[in-house]
Amino acid sequence: MxxxxxxxxxxxxxxxxxxxxxxxxxxxxxxxxxxxxxxxxxxxxxxxxxxxxxxxxxxxxxxxxNKTNIIALFVEMNETFDANETTPYIDAVVKLARKHDYDVIINTTHEGSMALRRLAGKSICDAFILMDIQRNDERIPTAAELNTPVVLVGRPDNALGLDVVDFDAREAAYLAVDELADTGHRHIAMVGNTLGSNGDEFRFSNEFFSGAHERADQRGLDFIIVPRLVEGWEGIRRSTDQLLQHVDDRLGIIVRQPQPTEWLLRALSERGLVPGRDLSVVSHCSDLSATSFQWPVTNVSTRPEEVSNQAMTVLFDRLHGSTAAPHCDLIEPTGITRRATTIDWNTR
Known part of the structure; x- marks a missing residue:
């Protein structure tokens, strides 16, 4: 040279x-x-x-x-947004985009299909990733009409021929219940959605709750889903009495997402209860979140990096000209990681 x-x-x-x-x-x-x-x-x-x-x-x-080397990522962010839950997905998308010499613009507006049309009309991005897909997401018909690759993260009832990547929440629920059944628990309480919210809005949420109930019945465990009366920390605090009604009889609590997990652990601490000593707690959250709490929590990982990596792999295949049939890829859980919040009653 x-x-x-x-x-x-x-x-x-x-x-x-x-x-x-x-x-x-x-x-x-x-x-x-x-x-x-x-x-x-x-x-x-x-x-x-x-x-x-x-x-x-x-x-x-x-x-x-005729390319911008820009990908548009649509992700929900609002006053109830859980950064610990969403940030790993965003980070993985950005990192993989940079490996392919692409940049990412993040759209957090609540304009739905209007924002999608606006960005597509400006021709400033080559492809779209839509996160937080609802079962009847109003953005999907608009996305399906675009002459641009689109990948959905989350399964709608009808993807209209678009590529879909999601996590197998039902299998994750099976693993959480099996952990408690295998360690000799008799009762399972699950932290539910906020009272009055549409529990069927997101498929992954519905499948996690219904999968846990189904597995508990199969394993012969008493099971209850306790709805939160209001949003936020107050919702967990006000639900604690009902969650703990069987605390003296081998109780295990299952909770989704990092922030509700943190709030639950705080509520238990305020009552002088120690997970792993007085009751068990299993969370469906990333490994990074599970190890960041006051007590490292037994968890089934949401595998955010793997979900985002698969979405990006499908997207780049389309950008490179793939005409394969639409994807519907389910990322499987890799198992459960037992940490400090599980009691093994079989050894006591």
């Missing part, structure tokens, strides 16, 4: 070509993903770009390739 960019001006494709020992047209081919360039040459050019911190002109690249 010969030549090296010096000085304060931004590096150009000519500087990259000189450092890599190739022509400027070859640099252009690499930037635009043309297959006429050998793998060895492509690596030389990419190494030169890295050394010079060269950034291709996005506007010029868009004109040449």
């Amino acid at each position: 010969t030549g090296k960019h010096t000085g304060t001006r931004p590096p150009t494709s000519k500087d990259v070509a000189a450092l890599a020992g190739v022509s400027q047209s070859t640099v252009s081919f690499v930037i635009n993903g043309k297959s006429v360039v050998s793998e060895a040459t492509r690596k030389r050019v990419e190494e030169a770009m890295r050394k010079l911190n060269y950034q291709p002109n996005a506007g010029a690249r868009t004109l040449k390739t």
Whole structure:
């Protein structure tokens, strides 16, 4: 390689070509993903770009390739938003996008299909990932009409031919109940949705609750779902009496998501109860969250990185021209991790 960019001006494709020992047209081919360039040459050019911190002109690249190298991620964020639950999904999407030289813009508005139409109409992104998919999500008909790859994270009742990636919440519920059954518990109380909310709105929530009830019946355990009277910490605090009605008879509590898990542990602490000594707690949350609490919590991981990685893999397949049949990929739980909040009554 010969030549090296010096000085304060931004590096150009000519500087990259000189450092890599190739022509400027070859640099252009690499930037635009043309297959006429050998793998060895492509690596030389990419190494030169890295050394010079060269950034291709996005506007010029868009004109040449009709691509923006931007993915739009739609994710729900509001006053009840649980950052510990959602952030791992976002981080995984952004990291994988950068590996493919894509950037991510995050849309958190509540405009639904209107925001989708607006972004698509501006032609500022090459593909969409829609999270927090409801069973009858009003964005889906609009998404299905776009001439742009779209992946849904969450299963609707009708995906209208769009690709879907989701987590198998029913299997996760089976694992949570089996953990308590196998360790000699007699009663299971599950922290439910807020009273008056639509429990069928999201398929994963409905399947987790119904799966837990089904498995408890199969294993012969007494089972109750305790709804929260109001949102937030107050909802957990006011539900604690009902959750603990069998605390003296081998009780296990199952809870979804990091924030309600934290609130439950706080409510138990206020009553002088220690999970793993007085009762058991099993959470459906990420491993990172499970190990961050006052007591490391036994959990079935939501596997956020794997869900996002699969969604991005499907998306890039479409961006690269795949015409395969629509995906409906279920990410399976890998098991349950027993931590400090499980009592094994069989050994007592």
